[in-house]
Amino acid sequence: MKIRTVEAVPLRWPVKKSGRERTSDYGPHDESHAVIVKVETDDGLVGHGEVHPGYGYTRGACRSLKAIVEQELGPEIVGEDPTQPEYVWEKLYNGPRLGIALTYGQSAPRMGRRGVTVCAMGGIDMALWDIFARSLGVPIYTLLGGGYRSRLPTYASGGHAAADEAGEEALAYIARGFRAVKMRVGAMDAPRIVRDGIARIQAVRDAIGPNADLMLDAHGSLNESQAIRLAQAAEEYDINWFEEPVSSDNWQGMRRVRDATAIPISTGENDFTHFDFRDIIAHEAADILQPDLAVVGGFTAARRIGVLAHAANLQVAPHIWGSALLFYASLQLAAALPNCPVIEFRQGANPLFDDLITPAPAIDGEGHVTVPTGPGLGVEIDLESARRKFPFAED
Ligand SMILES: [Mg+2]
CATH class of the missing domain: 3.30.390.10 (Enolase-like, N-terminal domain)
Incomplete structure (x- = not known):
């Protein structure tokens, strides 16, 4: 062939x-x-x-x-x-x-x-x-070693609303069955990045209660001082991870943010190949690695990243901010990695996610998604x- x-x-x-x-x-x-x-x-x-x-x-x-x-x-x-x-x-x-x-x-x-x-x-x-x-x-996960799981937890990835609507927005995710929520923080809350960011975080935590997981994502938009102050102020809200607190051009700074807070740090959506992730690990810059199959170089690079992460006792949580095709491809990767505990599930209307492939990505009543077992990516486009x-x- x-x-x-x-x-x-x-x-x-x-x-x-x-x-x-x-x-x-x-x-x-x-x-x-x-x-x-x-x-x-x-x-x-x-x-x-x-x-x-x-x-x-x-x-x-x-x-x-x-x-x-x-x-x-x-x-x-x-x-x-x-x-x-x-x-x-x-x-x-x-x-x-x-x-x-x-x-x-x-x-x-x-x-x-x-x-x-x-x-x-x-x-x-x-x-x-x-x-x-x-x-x-x-399915691809069979080629990647046979797979570890047939379903896995998701988190609702959104949280763009201002403080007066942030709680309602997050509660809507929980009402749809999600048990974890990721919200955006950072430069979008300028000029009062810490004060306004914390107000939105507090509104979300109050709305979703103590049992749902809550993650923060700053899109690498903060400087080190801002990131450290926001992280330390957010600690009382029981945050699962703080994603890209600073730019991926500043892994030393990310390491300093990580050293300054008890909140785990995640990063990776802007990084390329297993060589970049080797260096993130060498900098001890993150607790959770977030390779994106459509950025890092596909399954070949991502599975190498998974091995590097496993050897460093780090988790992998694939970044999936693309179409439904990328989501389904990422499920194949997630099934095949020993250290992948959760997968992103994008929120907000987007027909490229909801109306590109049948069946559309969906969660079950426990906030989990099932890995397709059909050949290849498991779905047809x-x-x-x-x-x-x-x-x-x-x-
Ligand atoms: Mg992100």
Whole structure:
């Protein structure tokens, strides 16, 4: 079996203006995007993956990613065996120095060892694991070692409301069955970041009661002093983790925040490949690692991150802020890691999450999600229908 075609399809959903759009430090939620990668083999098998065009609500790198996937990386792997995703990953990462890398057991990366090139690699990698598993009629987690769990707890990931509505917003998550809530804090509460942030945290904790888990996410928007003051003031509200208190460009600072608070620190959604996560671990910057399959470089990089985390006694909680395809792919990863206790479940209307794949992601009465056991990613996507439903302007 050989790879025949590699395609990238950007999808766009423009938010209908209601005057109540979600707002964070990324600004108002104007539109959402996903770039879906489709790989087809000469046997007619098809696999899919997803690439992040960027966080926030701009079009980000949709056009660049399509070009990288279809015009640069894709042609390099046409003719390769899709049941060798790790080899293909190394070929794309090392480029013309693949031979050096494999002979001497070291990385010899091309230009583009981080950023959109690695994102594009990740979408291709996901699609290859999908094909590999489908060729054997098994889910991806079987290929990754057989799996540890058939279902896992979720947390409701939202919490953008101001203090006077934050409690009501969080309570709505609990009413829908979630037993854990993540809320946004940080620069969105400027200029009184600590005072206003704590007011919102208190409102949420009061609303959800003492038994629900509560996490904070600052999107890396604080400086060290702000992060430490907010963390210390938040300790009395029984916080499960404080996510990206400072930028991923400042792992030393993240370590200092971690040293200054009893709240566990999590990070990883802006970091690339197992090499970045090795360095996060070396900096002792976090308690929980949050690789995003559509950022780190797909299953090949993520499973290596899982191993590194396990060896360092750290947990992995995959970041899934993309379409339903990324969510289902992340469930395959979560099932296969020994140290994955929980998975993110995004909140707020977004048809790319709720209306892209049947069945749509859903939780059971205990706030858990079930890992699909079908072949590959475990679910099917109708990409032609998605292209019509979520047209990208230049697609
Ligand atoms: Mg986050």
